Amino acid sequence: MSQTAMSETYDFLFKFLVIGNAGTGKSCLLHQFIEKKFKDDSNHTIGVEFGSKIINVGGKYVKLQIWDTAGQERFRSVTRSYYRGAAGALLVYDITSRETYNALTNWLTDARMLASQNIVIILCGNKKDLDADREVTFLEASRFAQENELMFLETSALTGENVEEAFVQCARKILNKIESGELDPERMGSGIQYGDAALRQLRSPHRAQAQSAQECGC
């Protein structure tokens, strides 16, 4: 409770994205994750919103820096610029809307292309609480997930079911990949940073690189 922005300690920082069609409940998922409350009359997001939270994954403190993107097409140009260097993403559809499910392939292509090939994505079938209006079955979605190497969960931002799990599972997978060497946190645009707690010196070269990249920009 007592950490502040400046003094908080964590081992890793992961950049996360929340993507998916408009109205699938991306902001609500984020809100539920961070505030532990359901936001019942939220509106379309403008551009990009931001939230962060530190979670404990297998004994490691991981700070998630989550960019909640607008689902509407017209904001695509704004939101796309936030894809770069994301380590993980929640790809959200609405189980009561086949349209949002059908759009998944496009979102997935976008994410793999703009963010990184290695991005860890978890598919979230949101609005699990509205089972009566379901248009997408659990089975077909999980098949889709399998085919595309995604993790999969059905979530409910309303009840909070599986919300935290979605973020935690995604973070855990990234951690595993780091440990197995599959992901290199030092690589530029990996979306992963060491926290202040650990190995600050490892971050410095990255910083210097960033600086030089910026200098030649002018």
Next chain:
Amino acid sequence: MSFHGNNHNCQWSFKSSYFHSGLSSPVTESTHPGEASRGLHEEFRELREQPTDPQAQQEIINSIEEVYFSNDSFDIVKYELEKLPPVLSLQELEEYRDKLKQQQAAVSKKVADLILEKQPAYAKELERVTSLQTGLQLAAVICTNGRRHLNTAKEGFTQASLGLLANQRKRQLLIGLLKSLRTIKTLQRTDVRLSEMLEEEDYPGAIQLCLECQKAASTFKHYSCIRSGGIEQLDVALSKICKNFDISHYTKVQQAYRLLGKTQTAMDQLHMHFTQAIHNTVFQVVLGYVELCAGNTDTKFQKLQYKDLCTHITSDSYIPCLADLCKALWEVMLSYYRTMQWHETHDRDEGAALSSDGSNAVGAEETNFDRSYVKKKLEHGLSRIWQDVQLKVKTYLLGTDLSNFKYDDFIFVLDIISRLMQVGEEFCGSKSEVLQESIRKQSVNYFKNYHRTRLEELRMFLENETWELCPVKASFSILQLHEFKFMEQSRSPSVSPSKQPASAISTTVTLFEQYCNGGNPFEIQANNKDEETEDVLASNGYESDEQEKSAYQEYDSDSDVPEELKRDYVDEQTGDVPVKSISRETLKSRKRSDYSLNKVNAPILTNTTLNVIRLVGKYMQMMNILKPIAFDVIHFMSQLFDYYLYAVYTFFGRNDTFELTGLGLSSSRLRTTLNRIQESLIDLEVSADSTVTLTAVEERKEKVPSLHLSHLVVLTSGNTLYGLAERVVATESLVFLAEQFEFLQPHLDTVMPAAKKPFLQQFYSQTVSTASELRKPIYWIVAAKAIDYEQMLLLMANVKWDVKEIMSQHNIYVDSLLKEFEQFNRRLNEVSKRVRIPLPVSNILWEHCIRLANRTLVEGYANVKKCSNEGRALMQLDFQQFLMKLEKLTDIRPIPDKEFVETYIKAYYLTENDMERWIKEHREYSTKQLTNLVNVCLGSHINKKARQKLLAAIDDIDRPKR
């Protein structure tokens, strides 16, 4: 005289020496008194034969050696023998013996006389002794008889009958006791009845009964127990009043006290109870939450002081506990309020009754006195109770560090407290200084932390920002944002900003009147909470507002709506005049823009800009609620702007190479501002080394790291005019942000304390107003790169200027330059398809390009080694061609630095004297350019001597420059 003394001595010495053996024990010898007296007589007779002359006798006695009268028993014979002279003479001895005999005779005579003298007294005394002896013997006989009788009596009589007597007495006492016990039993039955009555809360009845009993059995001490028991119960009943006032209940209690004649005591007690109730209430509430959160029934908390207990409250339970605390305290205060009310109405009724009655004058006076005492006491109690309440709440408030609370939670705390202060105001007209101070403390602390987090977040937004246009409607106004809704509220003057539903009607109905018969103002607050949190949460970006929706949504259909209609829409929705006029102004200016080919006139802003604006809205809300820390908030708010401005500058405007050309790209004012921001806000060390010393950690805490532009922004490609689109979005969004700050200035000014107004003015005059000045350095970089000036210089160097005939065809470097400009124009158009380029921006771009081109032209002309009149004309022709074509490309008039070129070319024609004056008047040209001009003229109309003179003149004007 001396004789008496000697006689006296002599008497006693005889007793001890002479009669020593004979009369030593008269009592034992008393049985033979006759014998003793007979012996004495004989001796006395012998003595009588001696000379009887008393005088002579006395002399003899006097002649006796002193030593014979000594009390000490000494050996007389030895003494006399020792006295004998060494030579014994018979005669002398005989003489001495006679003398001694004489002396002895005299003494014996004297003694015999004295004995004779006392003889009758002796006989008489002896007789008395004998009679006494007889009496004693008789008494002894009686005693013996008495003892014998007593013994008989004791044995035969007393022991049995005295035991009987004692038993009799005991019996009588027990009979008395039985009587008492019976009475007590009756009294106890009364006690039961009394308890029943107390149970039924019929205090007056109980007291009445009590009093009767008191009369009936006032002698019994037990009774006092019963009575005090009654009072205790009454006391308890009184204390109940504190928690939940009930008129009939209180009436009974009051009646009871009246019966006891203890109205005043009751009042004192009542106050004590209220104080106690406040303490108990808060303690119980807080304890309840602490134990609930601790999750065990550990009793250690019960022993804690309230103050320490307050530090055990967890952040999760802080708000519900505070609300409950206020609710409970409200109930106590309401009870007090109703107690006062009861006394008011009761006194009035009673007063009326008394005046109509008027019989019991003395009693009336007494009640009057009581009444005024009670009234005073109650009134005095008001502020005391409120003070108590404040202190308890203060302790609670400061017991927890709120700095990590969520924004809406914190606002909710403030709302509760401001409501509590309203209660205090109504309760006793208090300004609640204690609460205000504690709230201020918490607020500053909270806000510092809040701000730090926000700055950190802003840094992230800025570093991730790709400076893409965030699409909003042309009619967008910040007032449509949820964060600024409060400004509409505050437009009606002096409405409390803390969103209190009651505040609107508080002028007529106080909270106490409103909730007198139930309900709780803090309860309603709690119900409101949902609504409010949603509002504030919306400010976190989860919009819930219709207006706001309309500001962004249905963008595509927007273009179908005529401009006028859209404006009306704004008017309807916000009704805000200043905004409308601002937006109209900007609209007008935007309409003239060449490059607003698409997307009407929507303001240029980024996602980050929106974020900053929202933060500003939140900060302003905070300021409204927390007038006392308004300055701190504005200060922090200014840092948001500072940071944004600094970011835009470092991303797009900082360029060391061009800075050095010293063209005065950034004004000194802008430089001062940037330096100030860098010094006060930016922590430059952070990226340097991880081993930086821990010095000034506190100071660095207040600072934010310097920023890095997102890698996605490419500023190096000529095709995009070196990131012009991003530069425009960044710079213009800053200008837009500055406009919003300008718009908010009057509002900020009203909440700013007078003493701090200069800060605000300075912020506006030195920082906000410099926003548009950033355009110059930022766009200059584009202008400097967009046209290849170096290439042109090379082309110009190849031109032959000492031609002998007037040329009709301009040189190719002009075409090349124009081609560059055409390309620039094309690219500009392309960029403007992505981003609307406002007129001031395109003007600046064109101006810089043309200016740079013209300066390059002059530089090129100044490189010419040889030039003829015809060559000079060629220069004019070239320049005319350039101007003609250029004017087709751009609307900018007049062409900047046109004079600069023309004047330089024409100066060639000047005569020696004119040229000298001209040199002195045109210091805008460099020494090199002037020298070249003079050198080129040499040989045509300037001779060597004149050249020396002119060069000296150039040197002269050059010198002061250094």
